[in-house]
Amino acid sequence: MTRYQYLANLLAERIEQGLYRHGEKLPSVRTLSQEHGVSISTVQQAYQTLENLQLIAAQPRSGYFVAPRKAQPPVPAMSSPVQRPVEITQWDEVNTLLADHHDKSLIAFGSGAPDVSQATLKPLWRELSRLVQHNPCAVLGYDELPGRKDLREQIARIMLDSETVVVAEDVVVTNGCHSALAIALLAVCKPGDIVAVESPCYYGTMQMLRGFDIKAIEIPTDPQTGISIEALELALEQWPIKGVILVPNCNNPLGFIMPDARKRAVLSLAQRHDIVIFEDDIYGELAREYPRPRTIKSWDIDGRVLLCSSFTKSIAPGLHVGWIVPGRYRDRVLHMKYATSSTSVPAMQMAVAAFIRDGHYHRHLRRMRQIYQHNMEDWTCRVRQYFPCDICVTRPQGSFMLWIELPEMVDMVCVAKQLCRLKIQVAPGSLFSATGKYRNCLRINCALPLNDKNQEALRLMGEAVSIALE
Amino acid sequence: MTRYQYLANLLAERIEQGLYRHGEKLPSVRTLSQEHGVSISTVQQAYQTLENLQLIAAQPRSGYFVAPRKAQPPVPAMSSPVQRPVEITQWDEVNTLLADHHDKSLIAFGSGAPDVSQATLKPLWRELSRLVQHNPCAVLGYDELPGRKDLREQIARIMLDSETVVVAEDVVVTNGCHSALAIALLAVCKPGDIVAVESPCYYGTMQMLRGFDIKAIEIPTDPQTGISIEALELALEQWPIKGVILVPNCNNPLGFIMPDARKRAVLSLAQRHDIVIFEDDIYGELAREYPRPRTIKSWDIDGRVLLCSSFTKSIAPGLHVGWIVPGRYRDRVLHMKYATSSTSVPAMQMAVAAFIRDGHYHRHLRRMRQIYQHNMEDWTCRVRQYFPCDICVTRPQGSFMLWIELPEMVDMVCVAKQLCRLKIQVAPGSLFSATGKYRNCLRINCALPLNDKNQEALRLMGEAVSIALE
Numbered sequence: 049m050t051r052y053q054y055l056a057n058l059l060a061e062r063i064e065q066g067l068y069r070h071g072e073k074l075p076s077v078r079t080l081s082q083e084h085g086v087s088i089s090t091v092q093q094a095y096q097t098l099e100n101l102q103l104i105a106a107q108p109r110s111g112y113f114v115a116p117r118k119a120q121p122p123v124p125a126m127s128s129p130v131q132r133p134v135e136i137t138q139w140d141e142v143n144t145l146l147a148d149h150h151d152k153s154l155i156a157f158g159s160g161a162p163d164v165s166q167a168t169l170k171p172l173w174r175e176l177s178r179l180v181q182h183n184p185c186a187v188l189g190y191d192e193l194p195g196r197k198d199l200r201e202q203i204a205r206i207m208l209d210s211e212t213v214v215v216a217e218d219v220v221v222t223n224g225c226h227s228a229l230a231i232a233l234l235a236v237c238k239p240g241d242i243v244a245v246e247s248p249c250y251y252g253t254m255q256m257l258r259g260f261d262i263k264a265i266e267i268p269t270d271p272q273t274g275i276s277i278e279a280l281e282l283a284l285e286q287w288p289i290k291g292v293i294l295v296p297n298c299n300n301p302l303g304f305i306m307p308d309a310r311k312r313a314v315l316s317l318a319q320r321h322d323i324v325i326f327e328d329d330i331y332g333e334l335a336r337e338y339p340r341p342r343t344i345k346s347w348d349i350d351g352r353v354l355l356c357s358s359f360t361k362s363i364a365p366g367l368h369v370g371w372i373v374p375g376r377y378r379d380r381v382l383h384m385k386y387a388t389s390s391t392s393v394p395a396m397q398m399a400v401a402a403f404i405r406d407g408h409y410h411r412h413l414r415r416m417r418q419i420y421q422h423n424m425e426d427w428t429c430r431v432r433q434y435f436p437c438d439i440c441v442t443r444p445q446g447s448f449m450l451w452i453e454l455p456e457m458v459d460m461v462c463v464a465k466q467l468c469r470l471k472i473q474v475a476p477g478s479l480f481s482a483t484g485k486y487r488n489c490l491r492i493n494c495a496l497p498l499n500d501k502n503q504e505a506l507r508l509m510g511e512a513v514s515i516a517l518e
Numbered sequence: 519m520t521r522y523q524y525l526a527n528l529l530a531e532r533i534e535q536g537l538y539r540h541g542e543k544l545p546s547v548r549t550l551s552q553e554h555g556v557s558i559s560t561v562q563q564a565y566q567t568l569e570n571l572q573l574i575a576a577q578p579r580s581g582y583f584v585a586p587r588k589a590q591p592p593v594p595a596m597s598s599p600v601q602r603p604v605e606i607t608q609w610d611e612v613n614t615l616l617a618d619h620h621d622k623s624l625i626a627f628g629s630g631a632p633d634v635s636q637a638t639l640k641p642l643w644r645e646l647s648r649l650v651q652h653n654p655c656a657v658l659g660y661d662e663l664p665g666r667k668d669l670r671e672q673i674a675r676i677m678l679d680s681e682t683v684v685v686a687e688d689v690v691v692t693n694g695c696h697s698a699l700a701i702a703l704l705a706v707c708k709p710g711d712i713v714a715v716e717s718p719c720y721y722g723t724m725q726m727l728r729g730f731d732i733k734a735i736e737i738p739t740d741p742q743t744g745i746s747i748e749a750l751e752l753a754l755e756q757w758p759i760k761g762v763i764l765v766p767n768c769n770n771p772l773g774f775i776m777p778d779a780r781k782r783a784v785l786s787l788a789q790r791h792d793i794v795i796f797e798d799d800i801y802g803e804l805a806r807e808y809p810r811p812r813t814i815k816s817w818d819i820d821g822r823v824l825l826c827s828s829f830t831k832s833i834a835p836g837l838h839v840g841w842i843v844p845g846r847y848r849d850r851v852l853h854m855k856y857a858t859s860s861t862s863v864p865a866m867q868m869a870v871a872a873f874i875r876d877g878h879y880h881r882h883l884r885r886m887r888q889i890y891q892h893n894m895e896d897w898t899c900r901v902r903q904y905f906p907c908d909i910c911v912t913r914p915q916g917s918f919m920l921w922i923e924l925p926e927m928v929d930m931v932c933v934a935k936q937l938c939r940l941k942i943q944v945a946p947g948s949l950f951s952a953t954g955k956y957r958n959c960l961r962i963n964c965a966l967p968l969n970d971k972n973q974e975a976l977r978l979m980g981e982a983v984s985i986a987l988e
Contacts, residue, residue: 139853143663146856150662164658173654176865177647184643188634188834192620193613223693223838226860234729239709252860259704259857364658368693368863383609386616387729388858390696390722393838393866395646 051086052093059094063103063114074104074112101429121432124302124440124453126276129247129266130483131283136258141479142251148473155505157492158464158475160252160300162448163419164364168412172363176399186398191391193382195221195371199397202404203371209339210297210332212346212355214373220381223392224370225330225358229293230256231388232354232372235380236324237262237290243326244283244292246275248451248480248489250300253293253328264482265289271442271451274299274306277313284321291324297341298331301451301480301491303444305335311344318352324377329357330370333413335446336421351375359400361447362413367396420448420495427494430503434510436517448495451477454488458516461487466512472505521556522563529564533573533584544574544582571899591902594772594910594923596746599717599736600953601753606728611949612721618943625975627962628934628945630722630770632918633889634834638882642833646869656868661861663852665691665841669867672874673841679809680767680802682816682825684843690851693862694840695800695828699763700726701858702824702842705850706794707732707760713796714753714762716745718921718950718959720770723763723798734952735759741912741921744769744776747783754791761794767811768801771921771950771961773914775805781814788822794847799827800840803883805916806891821845829870831917832883837866890918890965897964900973904980906987918965921947924958928986931957936982942975 062068075083080091095112098104105115149159180187194200200216207214222228237243239261245253247266257264265283268276274296283289294314296306306314318325327344335341345355354377358370369392374381403409424444431441431452440453454460460476467474477489496502532538545553550561565582568574575585619629650657664670670686677684692698707713709731715723717736727734735753738746744766753759764784766776776784788795797814805811815825824847828840839862844851873879894914901911901922910923924930930946937944947959966972 143852143856146663149660159660161660164655169654169658173650173657176650176657180643180646180650184639185634186836187643187646188639188836190619190629190631190835193616223859223863227858230858238731252856255853256857259853261708365660365861366656366658366864368861382613383725383729386613386722387726388697388700389693391835391838393693393863394836395865396863 052090052097055080055084055086055090055094056097059098060101060103068114070114070116072114073110074114076111101426102433121437121439121441123443124271124451126270127247127268127485129268129481129485131265131267131279133242133263133265133287134482136254136264136482138251138479139255139258142255145473145475145479148468151473154468154471154473155502156473157505158473159493160449161365161493161495162361163416163495164366166412166415166419168408168415169364171406171408172399172403175402176395179395179398183398187395189394191394191397193386193391195219195392196394196397196401199369199401202401206404206409207373210329210341210343210346212343212373218373220372220374220378220385221392221397222358222370222372222385223368223389224360225328225356226252226256226370227389228356228358228370228372229253229326229328231381231384232326232356232374232377233257233260233262234384234388235374235377236354241290242287244280244289246294246299248301248477248486249293250295251475251479254482266482267292269302270304271302272304273310274304275314277310277317280314281317284317284323289323291326292318293326293328294344295328295331296344297329298335298444298446300331300447301449303442303447303449303451305337305341305445308342311342312347315344315347315353319350323352325353327353327355329355330361331447332357333362334417334420334448336417337445345373348375351377354381362416363400363403363409367400368393369396369400417446420446423497424448424450424494426498427492427506430498430506431510434507436510436514448493450492450494452490452492454490454513455517456488458488458513460490463512463516464490467509470508472509474509522560522567525550525554525556525560525564526567529568530571530573538584540584540586542584543580544584546581571896572903591907591909591911593913594741594921596740597717597738597955599738599951599955601735601737601749603712603733603735603757604952606724606734606952608721608949609725609728612725615943615945615949618938624938624941624943625972626943627975628943629963630919631835631963631965632831633886633965634836636882636885636889638878638885639834641876641878642869642873645872646865649865649868653868657865659864661864661867663856663861665689665862666864666867666871669839669871670841672871676874676879677843680799680811680813680816682813682843688843690842690844690848690855691862691867692828692840692842692855693838693859694830695798695826696722696726696840697859698826698828698840698842699723699796699798701851701854702796702826702844702847703727703730703732704854704858705844705847706824711760712757714750714759716764716769718771718947718956719763720765721945721949724950724952736952737762739772740774741772742774744774744780745784747780747787750784751787754787754793759793761796762788763796763798764814765798765801766814767799768805768914768916770801770917771919773912773917773919773921775807775811775915778812781812782817785814785817785823789820793822795823797823797825799825800831801917802827803832804887804890804918806887807915815843818845821847824851832886833870833873833879837870838863839866839870887916890916893967894918894920894964896968897962897976900968900976901980904977906980906984918963920962920964922960922962924960924983925987926958928958928983930960933982933986934960937979940978942979944979
């Protein structure tokens with residue numbers, strides 16, 4: 049962090065804490081320069097940064113003042129989806145979205161890609177390159193069905209961070225979290241079965257259910273505490289539900305972390321109704337809090353939680369290294385892994401195992417948590433600035449996704465089409481529902497720093513939404 | 519090829535062609551040395567090689583003589599499986615076999631692994647290592663759903679060798695041929711459906727059907743010409759069969775190449791009965807004949823053939839790069855690819871695309887065809903030597919698998935267990951049937967050269983079989 053960034057952060061914190069009140073005059077540039085032993089221009093840069101963030105305002109010939117507090121937009125309310133099992137549609141829309149991610153001319157706010165440009169990933173490439181040159185036979189040969197033991201051992205090790213106590217034998221490596229969830233679903237469910245999901249629910253998960261002819265029942269979900277246990281219980285009493293898919297840590301798209309008490313409550317509900325929990329922890333490592341939040345799996349005593357995760361968000365998507373802790377379904381999961389994909393790429397597994405073993409993984413993770421937190425604050429600030437004031441915005445407790453709820457009358461599907469002509473791609477909320485909800489919502493990816501290009505795109509987005517409101 | 523190998527091959531060919539008759543004296547070492555302009559020791563080495571192959575015999579103080587022709591063992595007869603749809607079992611047995619492939623203390627004759635130790639693969643590692651260092655963002659990012667365009671273009675190019683005319687848009691990249699077939703099956707079939715298979719049929723395919731709750735009907739198959747069209751037609755008239763899985767080129771495990779006329783006949787049968795053909799071409803590039811044999815897909819005019827293949831056998835398993843040409847099922851296949859695995863590893867795709875583009879692929883393929891042909895001949899020769907004489911052995915027209923049929927009374931499942939104690943692993947024939955057939959058969963992998971260790975293992979195998987016969 050440069051000096052001016054450090055100073056800007058310090059001042060922002062003081063404003064946040066109320067040490068400088070709203071409307072109050074800030075110390076002069078000269079005073080601050082002497083107080084912190086930094087140059088005049090450093091202080092000026094720091095003030096400029098805060099001004100850009102609209103935390104302070106310059107008054108000509110009088111100095112800098114703390115800006116009047118702009119009310120933080122409220123968090124969206126608990127969702128209230130239609131609570132009956134439905135078949136999922138919208139494959140064409142998702143397919144188009146996926147294709148757009150790779151259109152280099154578009155700014156892809158709709159993608160789920162993490163930032164893979166950080167220097168903390170360098171040891172990973174070096175390891176990959178070393179492996180290919182020095183161990184070609186292992187790299188080119190077949191892998192074991194459960195995945196490489198060295199990697200499974202490292203996975204078991206990092207899972208301790210979430211108080212999830214497993215050994216290498218409990219872990220089955222997959223080609224990513226998507227594969228992991230697919231295998232878990234195929235191991236437990238048959239076509240026609242019903243699975244409960246949070247609402248809104250990640251479109252990839254929904255399209256997977258569609259692919260396997262599994263019906264989804266959408267359960268009301270609170271953007272701050274997660275799935276409604278009461279609504280889930282009601283649904284379990286009414287329908288023959290096989291399991292529930294949950295993203296309890298840094299939920300996609302809502303960003304919440306379920307409080308521990310609620311995690312335990314949902315598990316004991318699953319026990320009472322003898323259903324399975326498919327726990328998607330793909331974003332769990334990117335939680336802001338330290339130590340990272342616990343998994344539901346960490347309380348699982350009868351093996352009914354199938355924990356699915358991957359290094360897609362915490363390291364890089366191109367690795368395609370994920371895993372399942374399948375509990376009591378280990379044999380079925382191995383069989384379905386064999387049926388769907390046989391084994392996984394050894395090179396990537398070996399590289400990730402070394403990356404963790406040598407301490408690079410935790411270093412990288414610490415850095416990414418900071419970066420994402422910083423970027424999320426920047427982006428949220430800009431959304432507040434550019435979007436109309438009657439919106440709700442989530443307050444994610446980790447990862448890099450923002451969910452924005454616009455007034456009912458805004459049809460984001462239409463707005464998204466208009467934005468596409470401006471070379472801006474967003475994920476309209478409707479993709480996150482099987483029953484046509486959330487047409488007035490959108491999810492945006494805040495993984496990358498807010499450069500001029502992104503900022504201008506965000507401004508245009510706000511403008512398009514404002515026009516739709518007129 | 520060294521001089522003595524060249525000379526040995528030349529002499530072996532002449533013996534094969536009858537230019538030197540059985541029992542006839544061969545030219546003296548000195549004569550041959552002068553005739554071919556090579557050293558005495560080169561000729562001695564060549565003769566030694568032929569003696570090892572039991573093609574010639576040395577008679578002290580008289581020179582070398584062509585060995586009396588030992589009758590080639592006959593090819594197994596057409597199989598006659600039970601022709602009704604059955605559920606597949608034996609997952610535990612296959613799981614054990616898969617685990618054994620990785621037991622370093624075992625000699626794994628039962629695996630399907632190709633030889634990945636050849637120098638012609640070097641450009642592939644170099645490319646991989648280069649990519650990782652110079653293009654980390656592409657390597658670490660998400661791939662497109664249908665797979666990288668540069669790779670799909672190269673795949674379309676090499677498919678011309680089998681007269682299969684496709685463009686990049688017709689190709690969907692997968693994580694290997696196993697994934698390709700899984701996606702193809704999921705795109706076309708539902709649980710409870712019936713699919714016809716050749717008999718014997720690769721156990722991986724059968725376990726995939728089991729995983730997806732698809733029933734198999736085993737169709738009589740001739741070890742030299744492939745599936746019986748008549749028996750398939752009969753089955754189609756009797757049962758609501760959804761499709762047929764065929765490995766028409768270098769069949770696994772039988773090694774045949776279906777004659778073109780039969781390929782066309784099976785396609786027109788599929789058209790008449792409106793069923794799908796799942797064509798597994800994974801070994802097709804390793805055919806001995808030049809140009810390589812055509813695919814059934816090459817005659818497909820209404821998109822009912824889903825061609826599945828990969829570089830697993832032709833380059834290396836560790837790449838996990840395969841593909842489908844899904845014909846009329848493209849959209850379903852893309853959806854099922856998304857549902858089961860989302861996207862594939864970009865690094866491996868980029869490396870393979872460059873390997874093909876720069877001409878290394880065809881060079882490697884030419885070399886591997888020669889090597890496998892040579893090894894297969896060696897192994898067949900030794901099987902003839904070490905196994906009892908009343909066996910049948912396939913005459914594979916490519917790839918590196920040998921299928922041996924022993925007298926009915928031999929139970930290879932028992933023998934395999936005994937061999938396991940001797941640290942030798944084989945694939946008993948019973949794994950290749952859903953109805954308990956082929957217990958007296960085994961498949962052995964002849965990809966690697968017949969070194970002393972393999973030779974001794976093969977001798978022990980022959981001994982174990984002989985004991986089982988007593």
